[in-house]
Amino acid sequence: LRARLRAGFGGTEGSDRNPPPPAPAPAPAPPAPPVTSPSRARMCPHCLLPVEYDESLLVTIDAKGNRIPLDLGAEHRPAHLREILRKAYHLCPHAGPGDEAHELPVPYLTSGDPLSIAFVGSSSVGKTHLLAAILGEVELGGLEPYGLKCLPLNPDAHRTYLRERVQSLQQGRQLGRTVQQTFARFADGLLVSARGATPRPVVFFDLAGEDLAQDGEVTRFLTGVDAFVFVLDPLRALRMPSLDPVREQDGLPRRDLGDEAFTTVLNRMERLSSGLVGAPAAIAVNKSDLVRFEPAVDRWLGRAMPPRVDREALRAESRDAYAFLAHHASRAWLKPFDDCARCTLHFVAATGGQARGDRFPHGARSRRVLAPLLSIFAMCGLLPEADPNEGRG
Ligand SMILES: Nc1nc2c(ncn2[C@@H]2O[C@H](COP(=O)(O)OP(=O)(O)OP(=O)(O)O)[C@@H](O)[C@H]2O)c(=O)[nH]1
Ligand SMILES: [Mg+2]
Ligand SMILES: [Zn+2]
Structure with missing residues (x-):
């Protein structure tokens, strides 16, 4: 297991499960945004x-x-x-x-090379709340310590997203279920730039869990998505009896067969010659507040985000979350890790607590929601190289 984990999170062993290549050197300073046609089709x-x-x-x-x-x-x-x-x-x-x-x-x-990220998980795992919590943290400047500057991809669309999702959540209102679509549209987008590099568009897809599980027209587009956040719901996955009352209350029974949406999406993805999915992936163990008294969860949930993203920290959290899932859930829940060449695992909480009626009585307080995003950014070469002055003086 240790060898697999090392390989999965960026060890130096052979095979496809190698560390992501180092971020390419930043392109020379970009010219003013092109006002004539860029030659490359995207x-x-x-x-x-x-x-x-x-x-x-x-x-x-x-x-x-x-x-x-x-x-x-x-x-x-x-x-x-x-x-x-x-x-x-x-x-x-x-x-x-x-x-x-x-x-x-x-x-x-x-702008630069686009990065599309899709949130995957069946209905009610918390994809919509997690994306709103992530974009809320970004809006508060949560990516600045990592040397990343963010602008909206479209200012009007972003303002609407902030008003309808992020502010509602911050004011303690529960967000509605995502409606099924005939066609996949992204929820919001950012222009992300690392110190002097050309800004890259990052778009987030938040589809209805039912669409993802059904393998219909809507999932067809997923074969073109660059990276995935698999949102795992402890209520569906973990065998702990202490969760039974909440499962009953939320109408979310345990499912030892794993998440239907994980399976549908993973089975649809193109594979490398090794048989693994090449797109970077992160498993976000959401609703971690429900299991926060477990020592492994508490150790991470109570911890502030690390000041830098390094392989060692990613590997340590992934190792703990992997061991936790392997102990408390059936093997099927680890399918994203088993199927993807590069996959990290994280404990997160989009709301930090259970809703009562349509409100979060103590307000919604997210926990560590930037961890999966930063891991994907690292795997996709979006994080700037370490500060050249680091360690001096
Ligand atoms: N306790 C707890 N509940 C959460 C958390 N995140 C989301 N929830 C709850 O999970 C439920 C479903 O959240 P959504 O974000 O709507 O789920 P979804 O995956 O988008 O579902 P669909 O849109 O139907 O695919 C809501 O009742 C949320 O209050 C969390 O971190 N902790
Ligand atoms: Mg949703
Ligand atoms: Zn089109």
Whole structure:
């Protein structure tokens, strides 16, 4: 087991379970955001087809949701042009009519390499609360200590997300279940940059658990997603009898077969020659507040986030969470770890407590929710190299 854990979290053994390659050297300072077409086509995160930047497809979206064609012909002031493009959208040329119509924030096409992250887990595991808690921490500056600057990918969409999700949660209101869709859309996006490097768009997908479990049209797009957060619900997974009253109250019986959505999504993913999934993954053991009296959980949940993300810290938390799950849950719950070449494990709590009615009586207080995100950032080369001055003087 120890060897597997070492390999899984970045040891030096052979095989595909090697540490992620070091982050590429930062690109030279980026020129002003391109106002002409970038040559490289990139993939639409919704329909997975290539999209070439085309000025004639630029639109703005008004308060009523109407798409209004954007004419840049008369605007020659570079600063104004940049500001307009930062807020504009680019229609996807492959978009179908009606429900499937979609567009991309312009910075998605004109910034660095995009990173798409999907939250996976069946209904009620807490995906929506976890994403809101993560973006709440980001808004409070939670990524700054790690040398990361964040801007909204689209300012209006981000403001709406903050108002409808993050603020509601911070005010102690429970968020609603995610409605099933015919087409996968991302919930929100950020432009993340590490010291001087080109900003990279990061988009978050939060789908309905029922859609994820069913293996329908909506999961098709997941084969193009770059990284996964598998959200594990202790109520479904852990054999502890102390959880029985909560299971009964929430109507979430234990399931020794593992999470249906994990299985559906993992079985759909492309595999490396080793048979493993190449996309970086993190298992977030959510609702950890329900098991906080367990020493292994308490050790991590009570601890502040480490000031730096290093392999040793990631491995230590993963090792504890792995041992905890291996002891208290059936093997099926470790499927993401078994199937993915690189997978870390984390104890988190999106709300920090149980809701009563539709409120969190003591307010919602998240715990360690940035840990899985930072691990994925590390695996995807988004974290800046260690401070060159570190250790001096
Ligand atoms: N105790 C506790 N409950 C939580 C936590 N996070 C979420 N919950 C509860 O879990 C329930 C489901 O949360 P959601 O975020 O709606 O779950 P989901 O995975 O998005 O579900 P779908 O949208 O149906 O796929 C809600 O009642 C939350 O209050 C947590 O950290 N601790
Ligand atoms: Mg949801
Ligand atoms: Zn598209």
